[in-house]
Amino acid sequence: MNLLEALAAVEEPQIGRSLGDLAFLGDVDESAKTVQLLLPVTNWPNIESLKSRIAEVWPEASVVVRAMNEEQRFELRNRLRAFMAAEPGPGLHEHDTSPAITDKRSTTRVLGISSGKGGVGKSTVSVNLAIALAQIGKRVGVLDADVYGFSLPKMLGALSDPMVLGDTVIPTLVHGVRCLSMGYFVDDDQPVIWRGPMLHKAIEQLVTEAWWDNLDFLLIDMPPGTGDVALTLSEIIPRIEMYVVTTPQPAAQRVAQRSAFAAKKLKLAVRGVIENMSYFVGDDGQRYELFGSGGGAQLSSDLGIPLLGQIPLESEVREGGDIGLPITVTHPDSASAKAFLEIATRIASQGPARVYRQELRLN
Numbered sequence: 001m002n003l004l005e006a007l008a009a010v011e012e013p014q015i016g017r018s019l020g021d022l023a024f025l026g027d028v029d030e031s032a033k034t035v036q037l038l039l040p041v042t043n044w045p046n047i048e049s050l051k052s053r054i055a056e057v058w059p060e061a062s063v064v065v066r067a068m069n070e071e072q073r074f075e076l077r078n079r080l081r082a083f084m085a086a087e088p089g090p091g092l093h094e095h096d097t098s099p100a101i102t103d104k105r106s107t108t109r110v111l112g113i114s115s116g117k118g119g120v121g122k123s124t125v126s127v128n129l130a131i132a133l134a135q136i137g138k139r140v141g142v143l144d145a146d147v148y149g150f151s152l153p154k155m156l157g158a159l160s161d162p163m164v165l166g167d168t169v170i171p172t173l174v175h176g177v178r179c180l181s182m183g184y185f186v187d188d189d190q191p192v193i194w195r196g197p198m199l200h201k202a203i204e205q206l207v208t209e210a211w212w213d214n215l216d217f218l219l220i221d222m223p224p225g226t227g228d229v230a231l232t233l234s235e236i237i238p239r240i241e242m243y244v245v246t247t248p249q250p251a252a253q254r255v256a257q258r259s260a261f262a263a264k265k266l267k268l269a270v271r272g273v274i275e276n277m278s279y280f281v282g283d284d285g286q287r288y289e290l291f292g293s294g295g296g297a298q299l300s301s302d303l304g305i306p307l308l309g310q311i312p313l314e315s316e317v318r319e320g321g322d323i324g325l326p327i328t329v330t331h332p333d334s335a336s337a338k339a340f341l342e343i344a345t346r347i348a349s350q351g352p353a354r355v356y357r358q359e360l361r362l363n
C-alpha cells in the first residue's frame, strides 16, 4: 500500500467511513509533508482523534483543514445517501450499504426506554446503557425522542450539534455513541406544542434520515407515559423492544405497569424491567432503601419479563449527568456503572424480539 492509499483507508471516526469513501482527502504533498483534509466545516467534531489516526499512518505529516464548498457538501450528502440505500448502487458492495432502521432488512435492535412517570431516571438509563453497550463492543446510537424534556445530549456530554447536510443529519459521536435529539431542531425559547402528525413526522425523520449506519442498537429515550411517541414508533418500527424503568416504590411500579400494558396493547414487545434508585450505600457501608423496595421485582413478575438490574442511588450519577460526564465513563468501577454493564450484557445476550408482523395484526 502506498502512502496515498494508506491515508485514504484511514477511518473518519465521526461518520465511521474511510477518508477515501468520504472524499475527505485533499492534496497530499510528500515533500512538504502536508495532508489537506476537506471537511464539511473547519470545526469538525472529533478532529483530534482523526488527526491522531493520520499520524499513525504518517507521523511527520502536518494536517491542514479546509472547509468544503456548497457543491462538495452536496456531493458528500449524495455519498452518504448512496450508503444509506437498501440496495448497493453502482460501485458499492453489499457490506457498504446500511438499510434504514425502518427497513425490514435492518439488523439494528431498537430499544425504547420508557417509564410510566417522569423523573425516574429514563434519560440517565438511556445514556449510561448506551455507553455500556458501546463498552462491550456494540455500535450504538441514542435518540432523544422526549420532545418536552430533551436533556440527553447535555447528559451525554455532546459538545457539538449534529451536522445537517440538506435532508441528511449526521449525529454527534460522544463516548463512542451516536447521539441525536429532537432538541436540536426545536427553538429553545419557543413553547413546544406538538400535534400528533407533526411529532410522528419528526420522529420518523430522525430515525430514517439520520446517518446511523449499521448500528447494533438504537436506544430511544421516550417521553414519560404512554402517549403518541409509542404509537408512532410501533408503526414505523414494529420490532421495537420496550424496556421499562421504574423506582422501587409500589406507586411508581403501578404507574410503570400501566404504561407497560399500554405498550403491550400496541403489540410492542416489552422485554425487561430496569429498577433505578434501588438503594443507597451510606458512609457507614449500610444499604438504605430510600424509596422502598420490591417495585422492580413486582413489576417484572406482573409482566412476566426479567428484572434486568438494579441501579443504586449514587451522587456521582447525578453529578455526571449535570456536567455531561456519565458515570459509566468516569467511574467504571462504581456500583451503578457495573449495574449498567450487567444490564447491557443481558440485553445483548437475550437477542432480538420476535418480530410482530404488522400484516398479521388482529385488531
Ligand SMILES: Nc1ncnc2c1ncn2[C@@H]1O[C@H](COP(=O)(O)OP(=O)(O)OP(=O)(O)O)[C@@H](O)[C@H]1O
Residues within 6 Å of the ligand: 115, 117, 118, 119, 120, 121, 122, 123, 124, 125, 146, 149, 151, 224, 276, 277, 311, 312, 313, 314, 315, 316, 317, 318, 319, 321, 322, 336
Ligand atoms: N441512580 C441515580 N443516582 C443518583 N441520581 C440519579 C440516578 N438516576 C437518576 N438520577 C438523577 O435524577 C434526576 C432525574 O433523572 P432523569 O433526568 O434521568 O429522569 P427522567 O426519567 O429522564 O426524567 P424526565 O421525566 O424529566 O425526562 C437527574 O438529576 C438524574 O441525574
Ligand SMILES: [Mg+2]
Residues within 6 Å of the ligand: 122, 123, 124, 146, 149, 151
Ligand atoms: Mg428524561
